Amino acid sequence: MKQASDDVTTPLDKANDMRPETTLQQSGSTGFVELSGLSKNYGSQAVVNNISLSIEKGMLVCLLGPSGCGKTTTLRLIAGFVEPDAGEIRVGGRCISAPGKCEAPERRNMSMIFQSYALWPHMTVYENVAYGLRLRKLPKSDIAKRTDTILAATRLDALAQRYPGELSGGQQQRVSLARALVIEPETLLLDEPLSNLDANLREEMRFEIRRLHDKYRYTTVYVTHDQAEAMTTANMIVVMNQGTIEQAGSPKDIYERPRTEFVARFIGGTNIFKGRWDGVDAVDCGGGLVLRCGSGDYDSQGDTSVSVRHHDIGISTSAPGSTETNCISGVVTRQVYLGASRDYLVLLESGETVRAIASADVAIAEGTTVWLRFPPQHCRALAH
Numbered sequence: 001m002k003q004a005s006d007d008v009t010t011p012l013d014k015a016n017d018m019r020p021e022t023t024l025q026q027s028g029s030t031g032f033v034e035l036s037g038l039s040k041n042y043g044s045q046a047v048v049n050n051i052s053l054s055i056e057k058g059m060l061v062c063l064l065g066p067s068g069c070g071k072t073t074t075l076r077l078i079a080g081f082v083e084p085d086a087g088e089i090r091v092g093g094r095c096i097s098a099p100g101k102c103e104a105p106e107r108r109n110m111s112m113i114f115q116s117y118a119l120w121p122h123m124t125v126y127e128n129v130a131y132g133l134r135l136r137k138l139p140k141s142d143i144a145k146r147t148d149t150i151l152a153a154t155r156l157d158a159l160a161q162r163y164p165g166e167l168s169g170g171q172q173q174r175v176s177l178a179r180a181l182v183i184e185p186e187t188l189l190l191d192e193p194l195s196n197l198d199a200n201l202r203e204e205m206r207f208e209i210r211r212l213h214d215k216y217r218y219t220t221v222y223v224t225h226d227q228a229e230a231m232t233t234a235n236m237i238v239v240m241n242q243g244t245i246e247q248a249g250s251p252k253d254i255y256e257r258p259r260t261e262f263v264a265r266f267i268g269g270t271n272i273f274k275g276r277w278d279g280v281d282a283v284d285c286g287g288g289l290v291l292r293c294g295s296g297d298y299d300s301q302g303d304t305s306v307s308v309r310h311h312d313i314g315i316s317t318s319a320p321g322s323t324e325t326n327c328i329s330g331v332v333t334r335q336v337y338l339g340a341s342r343d344y345l346v347l348l349e350s351g352e353t354v355r356a357i358a359s360a361d362v363a364i365a366e367g368t369t370v371w372l373r374f375p376p377q378h379c380r381a382l383a384h
């Protein structure tokens with residue numbers, strides 16, 4: 001396998017870039033929460049299949065993947081609600097889960113928010129949130145102070161005296177979030193905590209979770225299938241597929257340097273061109289499309305895919321110069337104005353359709369012949 005340089009220069013969210021990255025280590029790891037060779041089967045299905053992950057103290061890790069890939073099961077394994085069939089979980093160097101040896105969930109100093117929030121129906125919002133602190137027998141004044149702070153942070157102060165039955169689904173979810181945060185656990189486990197909120201509130205709450213995390217620094221495992229949520233909140237994103245880890249890395253790493261077609265498609269949206277490596281620095285995708293790639297892996301056997309993100313493709317009616325490479329012509333079959341951008345579908349002579357997102361002022365009518373340009377630094381070769 002030949003490795004090209006990883007010098008992609010996509011514009012970046014600087015805040016993401018500056019977030020400390022946590023590490024994935026397969027062995028000899030020194031993380032605070034460590035999963036090693038963890039597996040769980042239901043019947044003949046390997047729901048979690050030999051996953052290893054090391055999470056440093058104070059980091060926020062997102063498990064990201066499509067429905068049914070094993071995210072919730074992984075979280076339940078960490079929380080202690082499910083016993084592994086193989087492998088082990090260590091926290092602070094101490095084994096808390098292994099086959100036949102599982103410490104009880106309440107002894108793990110973890111807080112978990114379930115996909116379906118489980119609130120006490122006979123308690124008000126305030127009482128639900130304060131409950132965990134009362135159990136811990138904190139002084140009354142501390143309970144009041146911490147409960148008020150978290151109710152304000154989650155914008156529940158005006159609803160403090162309501163009962164869960166008098167709240168919308170999204171409001172109940174915020175109560176469950178507040179209830180988990182208020183006890184300031186060592187490890188926080190969140191299972192799709194924002195899935196029932198409307199789009200605006202969800203966006204706000206992502207930043208809120210990140211802010212609260214930066215403030216309190218709980219080691220957090222956050223399950224979601226929403227990539228924007230993962231990009232906003234995580235130090236490390238772990239992309240899962242069918243019970244295994246496809247790739248783990250910082251949001252920047254996962255977005256700019258996907259290692260597989262699955263990861264490239266799942267994060268950020270992309271065009272995938274199948275082709276053959278020419279043995280030097282380009283992939284011949286057929287139909288006249290030859291793509292020089294700025295980064296990625298070339299398969300030594302020759303079969304290689306190239307990933308180019310929708311918004312990295314240039315679209316215009318001006319023909320290329322005689323020495324220009326990484327371009328091809330096609331016909332616009334669809335063009336949609338989206339306010340800040342235009343979304344194009346372009347049909348190539350090979351029959352392949354390419355999706356390109358251009359700025360809103362690039363207005364080209366359907367039926368027009370255009371030239372697509374694929375900057376090499378945005379073409380990433382993917383091993384098969």
Ligand SMILES: Nc1ncnc2c1ncn2[C@@H]1O[C@H](COP(=O)(O)OP(=O)(O)OP(=O)(O)O)[C@@H](O)[C@H]1O
Nearest residue numbers: 042047065066067068069070071072073074115225
């Ligand atoms: N207790 C169980 N018994 C049998 N099968 C189970 C059990 N729990 C989960 N599964 C199966 O394991 C697979 C993974 O489930 P899991 O809940 O971990 O997925 P997920 O990634 O959280 O999905 P979603 O995004 O839909 O919540 C699914 O196929 C599910 O049907």
Ligand SMILES: [Mg+2]
Nearest residue numbers: 071072073115
């Ligand atoms: Mg789930």
